[in-house]
Amino acid sequence: MKPAQFEYFDPGTLDEALKLLRDHGDDAKVLAGGQSLVPLMNFRLARPKVIVDVNKIPGLDYVRDVDGMIHIGALTRQRTVETSSVIKGKCPLLTEATYWVGHLAIRTRGTVGGTIAHADPAAEYPCVLSALGGQVVVKGPAGERVLTADDFFVTFLTTALQPTEMVTEVRFPTVPPEAGWAFVEFSRRHGDFAIVGVAAMVQLDKQRKCTDARIALCGVGGTPFKARSAEAILKGTEVTDKVIQAAAEKVGGEVEPEGDLHGSAEYRKHLAKVLTGRTLRKALEKAGKVG
Amino acid sequence: MTTGTATKQKRQLRTISMTINGVEYEGACEARKLLVDFIREDLGLTGTHVGCEHGICGACTIFLNGQTVRSCLMFAVQADGQNLVTVEGLAKEGKLHPLQEAFWEHHGLQCGFCTPGMLIGALDFLSTNSDPTEDEIRVGISGNLCRCTGYHNIVKAIKAAAPVIKQRGTIF
Numbered sequence: 001m002k003p004a005q006f007e008y009f010d011p012g013t014l015d016e017a018l019k020l021l022r023d024h025g026d027d028a029k030v031l032a033g034g035q036s037l038v039p040l041m042n043f044r045l046a047r048p049k050v051i052v053d054v055n056k057i058p059g060l061d062y063v064r065d066v067d068g069m070i071h072i073g074a075l076t077r078q079r080t081v082e083t084s085s086v087i088k089g090k091c092p093l094l095t096e097a098t099y100w101v102g103h104l105a106i107r108t109r110g111t112v113g114g115t116i117a118h119a120d121p122a123a124e125y126p127c128v129l130s131a132l133g134g135q136v137v138v139k140g141p142a143g144e145r146v147l148t149a150d151d152f153f154v155t156f157l158t159t160a161l162q163p164t165e166m167v168t169e170v171r172f173p174t175v176p177p178e179a180g181w182a183f184v185e186f187s188r189r190h191g192d193f194a195i196v197g198v199a200a201m202v203q204l205d206k207q208r209k210c211t212d213a214r215i216a217l218c219g220v221g222g223t224p225f226k227a228r229s230a231e232a233i234l235k236g237t238e239v240t241d242k243v244i245q246a247a248a249e250k251v252g253g254e255v256e257p258e259g260d261l262h263g264s265a266e267y268r269k270h271l272a273k274v275l276t277g278r279t280l281r282k283a284l285e286k287a288g289k290v291g
Numbered sequence: 292m293t294t295g296t297a298t299k300q301k302r303q304l305r306t307i308s309m310t311i312n313g314v315e316y317e318g319a320c321e322a323r324k325l326l327v328d329f330i331r332e333d334l335g336l337t338g339t340h341v342g343c344e345h346g347i348c349g350a351c352t353i354f355l356n357g358q359t360v361r362s363c364l365m366f367a368v369q370a371d372g373q374n375l376v377t378v379e380g381l382a383k384e385g386k387l388h389p390l391q392e393a394f395w396e397h398h399g400l401q402c403g404f405c406t407p408g409m410l411i412g413a414l415d416f417l418s419t420n421s422d423p424t425e426d427e428i429r430v431g432i433s434g435n436l437c438r439c440t441g442y443h444n445i446v447k448a449i450k451a452a453a454p455v456i457k458q459r460g461t462i463f
Contacts, residue, residue, distance in 0.1 A: 007300040008322030038363075079358065103412075105352050106361065108359055109364065
């Protein structure tokens, strides 16, 4: 199958792109990395009448450390994130998650803004954004707005983005140097869509008591699952194996995944429990080891 | 009338040019023509293959400006003015690339369908890791599916070629 015909525009500025979205509304789709959109178009599951190719827009490819948050331009390629020393230093959870994003060739084109805007429930970046409590900056005819990850992800492949808006920046909270973190994913082949994945960050005080825990899962529902109850189990306690097990079981009990070709609902619930335990153990190994 | 103009724009052939393996090519195509189809059909470079058309199998993998991309997930018009390397560009003046030699030595191909993408993918992987372990190679080639070989000899070939390529100082 090949894509259906479409009108193609490659605007040179953000304003031009936004004008095109205004003019064409629901008829238009933004083309950034294309790693999610073009497969859909190749199978004609998506037949946008208008393509707005934003790859030529300057000034949307950057990584900046700003007041405890890493600001990443929407057009920043995942491959850039993979090798960014700023991100490796300040938000290594994102670097680790990138290892699981598709394959090298996918990451060359795939963008940070794109994977967030596409909001595939199995995707790694929305999971990390949700876990850390990040933000999405969106621009449209009414100007700019900043949404929390919780508000941005609505359901399967659906976000709070209006057809006339574009993601311009994604903001990830930094990971304190003494915090522990890990991203663990399960799929049949490395680089496949996650069946289930877990992102976790844990902070301990000098007595190894947990002062902060941030956990989210992908692949267990329409949006990333922020494991608030599991976080609450960890916070304020000395994190022993028993505590980890309790948190993992809590997650396994709470998630309500749908079954599909790649994994039944029961299997995903089981994976959610096992991988949460595994991820927390990995994160704790790192916690408190400075430098 | 909007409909008339829209249809005209959709069917419009855009003239594009690109450098592939050091040679300038020019052609004209609709915006919806995939880069892999443009390279194969319009330019006659049929070394790059079409497999799954959704980015998973890796048969269409080529170099764009020094990094690999899935040419089935790009429109040809997006490669206008860019620099590409395809499998046809690996051998130089009739001499096989060390990786191709290694695939030959170690029987790293049978039907050959995955091979162009596998070679290109492996080279990009080696540019990120010039001295990989076998496990690292297996992860490194996970973006290229092979239905014939079971990957065993592909991994052997890459392991054997890695030091030769490292010595040369370039993956090309």
